[in-house]
Each structure stands twice: as structure tokens, then as C-alpha cells.
Amino acid sequence: MGIFSKEVCIICEKDVGLSRTRIADGKCICPSCFKEAGFDKLNNITKPIKQMTVEDIRNAIIAQKVNKSDLDSFNPTKRIGNYVEFDDNNKKWLILSSILGKRNKSTVYEYSDIVDFELLEDGESVSSGGLGRALVGGALFGGAGAIVGGVTGKKKTTGICSSLKLKITLKNINNPVVYVNFIETDMKKNGTIYKNAYKMAHECLSVLELICNQQQPSSELTSQQANSSSAADEILKFKQLLDMGVLTPEEFEEKKKELLKI
Incomplete structure (x- = not known):
């Protein structure tokens, strides 16, 4: 059929006109x-x-x-900047418009849609977590409440960040991944904008970790929390040995990676 031939929409059965x-x-x-x-x-x-x-x-x-x-x-009970909103009463969440922080064109997701998540800085993993595994590279929840360093340890330190985004994997074969973009242009890491974006990104990680914990059976969660607490405690012990000069920095990093399984 030519572009000027008359056709009807297969859905509403109305004339499609030229903009078909x-x-x-x-x-x-x-x-x-x-x-x-x-x-x-x-x-x-x-x-x-x-x-x-x-x-x-x-x-x-x-x-x-x-x-x-x-x-x-949707009735948000928590909002993180102009990036994400959570409705804890209905167990739903959404990503706000990256331009104006509006929700009118957002897609609403269930808490149960979340499989895992990963914070990426300039394409490299900083922190990750999700169902069945503890948060790595961010706040390790447990008795020690320790905050441990980055995941890979391979990232070259520079004074500029060009991209900071949170990758969230969903239980949706047609739309398995969504992103929360915190930084999309060059930012100085010692600047206020970068520091605020980094803080909000980690706040979002913590909320997602809590949501995933809620989705897990209590026995599995208890085991995971115990493992996280144990790893944090061990890292603190090795840090003390490092401060005492018993361990070299290289040995400490090796022990930390071993405990975090990275």
C-alpha cells in the first residue's frame, strides 16, 4: 500500500491519515x-x-x-532529591523526571520488582546489592555498622566524575533494567554538587537494600545480616592490625577483598 492510500488503525479502527x-x-x-x-x-x-x-x-x-x-x-513517604520517590505504604517506587523532578510521566514499580542494583561511577562498580546478597561497597548493616570502601579497588582516582548512575535490575523481561542518573556531565569531586549527588546515591542504595531485605524470608535475612556483621567485624580487626603496623596496606586490602568476596 502507498503512503497516500487510506488505511485504518488496527487498534481503534479510525483513519490513520498520513502520520501512520x-x-x-x-x-x-x-x-x-x-x-x-x-x-x-x-x-x-x-x-x-x-x-x-x-x-x-x-x-x-x-x-x-x-x-x-x-x-x-501514588503517595510518596520518602523522596531522595529530584531522583526517586518511595511509597512505603503501598510498597511502590518510581524514578522522577531527570529534568524537573516531576512524577507525572514516571513508571510506577512494585518493591517486589527489584532483583538487584549497582552504583556505577564512570562505568565502574562502586557498590552493589540485591535479593539474596548483602550490600557491598556501601554501608554494611549489622552490629559494627561499618562503612567499607569501594568494590573493585581498580578505579583510577581522578578529580572529575562524568557519570554517576544507579542501575536497577527488574523482574520484567521486556524492561529488565532502569537507571537513576545522578550525574551526567563532568563534575569536580571536591565540589558541592558531586558530594550531594554521591550522598543521595548512597542513601538510595540503603533504601533499596532495606526493600530487598523485606522481600527475603526471615531465616535467609537473619543469616545474611549475620554474615554482613561478621565481615564488618573482621575488617575492623584487620584495620586495627594495619594501624599497629602488623599488616601492610597491601595485606589489609587483600584481606578486605577476601571477606567481601570481590
């Missing part, structure tokens, strides 16, 4: 249904439009309606 969008099997959808499916927002397109079936489009429209209902009932 072609999907699988040569079918097309109108601009109104395209927008209703959320495809005007790039992060909602999970695969090429031309490969999408009629069922894909209808499911996307239903998902957008459900999300709108979730947004209408």
Missing part, C-alpha cells in the same frame, strides 16, 4: 494509539515498532492505563 506507524504484518496504528501505548516516550519502547504485534500494542496500552492509575494513587 507501521507494525508487524504490515498493520499500522494511528498517532493517538501510538501515544496511548506510551511510545512517544523512548524508554517505553522495548523492541522495534515494526516487530510489534497487535497484542504487543494492546498490552502496552493496558500497561499505560494501569500505570496512570498507580500514579494517581
